[in-house]
Amino acid sequence: MTMAKRSSSEAMAWLLFSAGGVVSALLVPVLLLLSGVLFPLGLLVPEHAHLAAVLGHPLTKVVLLGLCMLALLHWAHRFRYTLYDGLRLKRLSVPINLLCYGGALAGSVWAAIVLF
């Protein structure tokens, strides 16, 4: 019983990790190149009115919320295993799970508040 429960939630975590991996790979490099490098360097600065209009569109909100949630779940799952394997911290699995999935949940709520 508990075994079946655990393996199905683990399968769900892997599924969300993969979905997050795909959307992050597709969207994050270009968004970070624009917002983190080209905007601040002044090489390419969109007008405030234009950005506000793009961010005000319902489709943008939904896409960005989905991206934020899946990217955070991707981080949570991968970071958990990085701590387990890379730093050999499997014995601290309870606080690590709390940090990772709690962080992803808190970040998703924050994203919903900011975006909508």
Added chain:
Amino acid sequence: MSELTRESPAQGAHPLPAGPYRPRTSVFWWVRRRSYLLFVLRELSCVFVAWFVVYLLLLVAAVHRGNDAYQGFLQWSGQPGMLVLNLVALAFVVLHAITWFNLAPKAMVVRLHGRRLPSRIVAAGHFTAWLVVSALVAWLVVG
């Protein structure tokens, strides 16, 4: 397994105390080989994916607060330290994208007319999708 290890050896038969075999692994096992290091760097890319979410939400919040807040955000993100952080983050998320799309053909088998598509073509499809999505996003954002 645990029963085997808990069992004491035959009294006096072995000079060494019997115990489970636990090879010692250093915390820094991953610096020993280039492939191990690349593996850990790839795994660490997730930290920068999470940083991107934080950064994006700060930008969106600034845009919602108005033009002054937006200009303030641009000034803050233009500081040398922030630029270096974002350039490092960019390198990591590009590493994530490349390693992810290179792995995709191993994770998914695409069949066409009953024949398995070569992995090169599946990977090329992913890289093309990456290019198209990036161009679309850039066009939308820049306007």
